Amino acid sequence: MILTRFARVSKSTLVYLSKKDFTNRLATLCMKYMLSKNKIPPKITFTKKLLEGKPVELSYNFSSGIAFQMKFTEKSLEGKNPKEFFEKLISTSDRDFLKIDEERRWKIEYAPNGRSLCKKCKRQIREKEIRLGELQREKNLLVQQFYHFKCFDWSKQKGILIHGINDLSELDQQKVKKKIKPKAE
Numbered sequence: 036m037i038l039t040r041f042a043r044v045s046k047s048t049l050v051y052l053s054k055k056d057f058t059n060r061l062a063t064l065c066m067k068y069m070l071s072k073n074k075i076p077p078k079i080t081f082t083k084k085l086l087e088g089k090p091v092e093l094s095y096n097f098s099s100g101i102a103f104q105m106k107f108t109e110k111s112l113e114g115k116n117p118k119e120f121f122e123k124l125i126s127t128s129d130r131d132f133l134k135i136d137e138e139r140r141w142k143i144e145y146a147p148n149g150r151s152l153c154k155k156c157k158r159q160i161r162e163k164e165i166r167l168g169e170l171q172r173e174k175n176l177l178v179q180q181f182y183h184f185k186c187f188d189w190s191k192q193k194g195i196l197i198h199g200i201n202d203l204s205e206l207d208q209q210k211v212k213k214k215i216k217p218k219a220e
């Protein structure tokens with residue numbers, strides 16, 4: 036289990052923030068960036084389709100596999116329509132926000148609920164069962180697809196370390212490492 040704490044530096048001391056406060060600060064910084072530069076900030080991905088009358092959700096992805104979900108509403112965008120604002124921003128941005136680097140393509144975790152379906156067998160992934168996540172591009176979105184441990188095509192992996200592996204139990208980590216590395220070395 037890895038514990039992460041968030042803090043900001045204030046007059047050379049660390050002020051600890053909750054994840055929520057940290058996310059709010061990030062959202063403010065992103066807003067400033069978007070309004071001044073007219074493009075999508077680095078490490079940002081869209082996780083849901085842009086819908087009329089709904090807040091727009093963005094994810095800020097640290098390379099360590101930690102992600103922050105930010106919501107932008109008409110209020111936080113100073114009265115601008117969220118869907119229109121982001122559609123315009125997407126059209127003037129380079130397409131960097133759609134790039135999937137190998138180090139954040141994969142993740143592994145215990146399913147936090149039983150709501151996901153396996154991409155391969157189309158069956159439910161039960162709560163607390165190990166699931167593999169793969170980031171895939173869908174139009175202007177990066178979406179996470181999930182697989183059962185046994186349904187995942189491990190040959191895709193080619194020795195790349197998967198995010199989240201250190202949060203698994205020792206036994207499960209061994210199970211995964213056996214799959215990643217070929218037996219005969």
Ligand SMILES: [Zn+2]
Binds near residue numbers: 154
């Ligand atoms: Zn499956």
